[in-house]
Amino acid sequence: DGGLSLLTILPPKQIRELALSTPISHKDVHHLSKITFSYPRSLEDLLQDVASLHESASGSAAPTSLIIVDGLEGYLRGPGVSGGLQQAEQSSAAHISALLYDTAAFLSQTLEERANSLAPCRVIASFQSEWEGHAGGDSSDPVLSVLDRYFQVRCTLDQDWNSALAVAGPQDTWHVYLSGAGITEAPIAEDEEDSSLAREWRLVICPNRSMEFTMV
Amino acid sequence: MPSFLPTVAEQLFKDIQKTYQEKTKIPDDLLIALRFVFGSCALQALDLVDQRSVTCVSSPSGRRAYQVIGGSGLLYTCYTSCHYCSCPAFAYTVLRRNESLLCKHILAAYLSQAMGLSQQEALSDQQMSSILSGRAARTDT
Numbered sequence: 001d002g003g004l005s006l007l008t009i010l011p012p013k014q015i016r017e018l019a020l021s022t023p024i025s026h027k028d029v030h031h032l033s034k035i036t037f038s039y040p041r042s043l044e045d046l047l048q049d050v051a052s053l054h055e056s057a058s059g060s061a062a063p064t065s066l067i068i069v070d071g072l073e074g075y076l077r078g079p080g081v082s083g084g085l086q087q088a089e090q091s092s093a094a095h096i097s098a099l100l101y102d103t104a105a106f107l108s109q110t111l112e113e114r115a116n117s118l119a120p121c122r123v124i125a126s127f128q129s130e131w132e133g134h135a136g137g138d139s140s141d142p143v144l145s146v147l148d149r150y151f152q153v154r155c156t157l158d159q160d161w162n163s164a165l166a167v168a169g170p171q172d173t174w175h176v177y178l179s180g181a182g183i184t185e186a187p188i189a190e191d192e193e194d195s196s197l198a199r200e201w202r203l204v205i206c207p208n209r210s211m212e213f214t215m216v
Numbered sequence: 217m218p219s220f221l222p223t224v225a226e227q228l229f230k231d232i233q234k235t236y237q238e239k240t241k242i243p244d245d246l247l248i249a250l251r252f253v254f255g256s257c258a259l260q261a262l263d264l265v266d267q268r269s270v271t272c273v274s275s276p277s278g279r280r281a282y283q284v285i286g287g288s289g290l291l292y293t294c295y296t297s298c299h300y301c302s303c304p305a306f307a308y309t310v311l312r313r314n315e316s317l318l319c320k321h322i323l324a325a326y327l328s329q330a331m332g333l334s335q336q337e338a339l340s341d342q343q344m345s346s347i348l349s350g351r352a353a354r355t356d357t
Binding site for chain 1: 348
């Protein structure tokens with residue numbers, strides 16, 4: 001793994017449970033040792049956690065190569081953000097997104113210099129929009145439009161309530177698709193079977209939490 | 217990393233850098249182009265550059281950022297790789313109205329870099345973290 005490390009940021013209320021294969025293998029333990037978990041309680045703490053990532057980059061610790069932030073919406077609409085003010089939410093969304101982007105740019109440079117890695121530091125963030133389900137119009141979540149400025153690719157998960165598969169059984173069915181400026185313009189041929197070029201999937205989550213992806 | 221600037225703006229800054237190195241002034245045609253691309257904040261940004269309001273702060277880890285003293289005397293932090301500023305103009309005209317590419321503080325940072333007119337200041341890693349997070353607006357003196 002080249003001595004790389006991963007930072008996963010979760011909101012404090014998140015269930016601290018990992019879906020691992022059982023029994024846990026030596027490889028799982030080795031991979032877990034590369035992950036740092038952080039549970040900032042507020043947007044201010046989240047900003048500080050991300051802002052301070054550069055401090056360990058000059059030490060002996062492996063540079064962070066992947067940053068995952070789960071539940072970004074909780075930080076943007078929680079304490080520390082002027083409640084209900086769209087402009088304040090947009091500004092906060094821009095601040096954390098820009099800081100993540102700038103931090104990843106810095107860590108990418110560090111990875112190239114120290115770890116001889118050409119793979120950049122990546123950022124993945126999850127965001128649940130409150131605008132889901134609003135009927136009609138061209139309006140989109142103003143916070144999402146800000147996030148789109150800094151995140152090159154958006155992966156959207158829409159729960160499918162109406163397909164035959166969704167209606168037939170107890171599993172959850174989702175429509176998953178990629179969009180954004182980072183998606184290449186090359187068209188996909190109808191007979192293209194290369195999954196690396198896929199941009200749309202159906203996801204079925206069974207009651208036993210197993211997941212099955214099917215290209216659409 | 218993808219650029220946050222359109223190609224025309226990137227080329228404009230390169231032209232300004234080259235010309236300023238040779239003549240220590242920005243010719244009228246480039247000033248007009250600046251005004252055309254960036255609108256009214258172009259002149260405001262040039263004022264900030266003239267006042268030497270832009271400081272490039274760095275820390276031992278190699279992390280860098282720009283700090284810009286605005287017209288009101290407040291200090292704003294701008295990042296080196298993407299567009300963000302904590303000023304009200306960025307929040308309103310860039311994020312909310314999508315009417316501008318950037319605010320005068322970010323533009324001043326670009327111009328100062330192109331013209332070699334930014335101040336330099338060294339900070340500790342912890343001070344840099346505070347500034348990047350927005351926890352500290354001013355550096356300790």
